[in-house]
Amino acid sequence: MTYSTYRKLGFTTLQNGLIAYYSRIGLSDAEFVVIIELEAFSQRGEEFPSNEQLAANTNLTAGEVGQLIQQMIDKDLIAIEQINDQQGRIGNRYSLDGLYQKLDEFLKSQLPKASQAEPTEQILDNNPLTQLTREFEMEFGRYLSPIEREEIQSWLTVDHYDVKIIELALREAVLAQAYSLKYVDRILLNWQRHNLKTTTEVKQFLRRNR
Known part of the structure; x- marks a missing residue:
């Protein structure tokens, strides 16, 4: 498979701060994998994938994904919100606002001011x-x-x-x-x-x- 073929699969954007400090804001490695999948689906326009869809690209089962999602909901890292589509139909979406709010609070309150001014690449290296x-x-x-x-x-x-x-x-x-x-x-x-x-x-x- 060539690189151009991989490009057709698309890319998922994640904050480097999240990659560097996810464990410091209360995410386990398994929960972080689910967050990556949620971001990947969301950035492709699918905001409420099933547990089976989320588990398909991981080593987790659908049941384990469901448990991890509930854990993150209990920790106020993610939330399920009700939305209306263009046809007025009611649906759901996963919101990661709590996760990124917690990350912002961590970066502001826990990291030294000097580190906050450093490029994210240097923070990751450290x-x-x-x-x-x-x-x-x-x-x-x-x-x-x-x-x-x-x-x-x-x-x-x-x-x-x-x-x-x-x-x-x-x-x-x-x-x-x-x-x-x-x-x-x-x-x-x-x-x-x-x-x-x-x-x-x-x-x-x-x-x-x-």
Whole structure:
């Protein structure tokens, strides 16, 4: 399939701020996938796709999509609004106003003023999860799944691994031709058991054990 063929499928526009900070405003990876699908349908003129339609291009079932939508409604991130079409018929549409309002509030209140003035590309580059995801995808030669992104996020927020330590573990996995987050996780756990907390300590440990 050529690029021109892909172009005929169309494009979906998303705010870079949403891509960088969706997890910080309360969206899980699975919920973010549904938001992408809602935006894709909306930008094609279909504002109330069925759960089956939303699930068709994902690894989710229609039932899981329904649960995720309800979760986002409960969090006031999306809403179902009643509308009238040109023939006066009553219908429904998904509104993402709550989501983008929350994103705006986050960007205004949580980010340093200096960061707000930076180009969005630089903000994206400074987001550890986005940075690591891009590096893993480049090394693995494929896109990461939502579950894999959650694993990386867990390394950062639960295990509190330093970004540079994770990058070193990724390099070791690539050298071993093991393109798996499970393999990287085993490396990180091994270093943790040896109480290696800095990149200098890790590099010294690797030199001793080559």
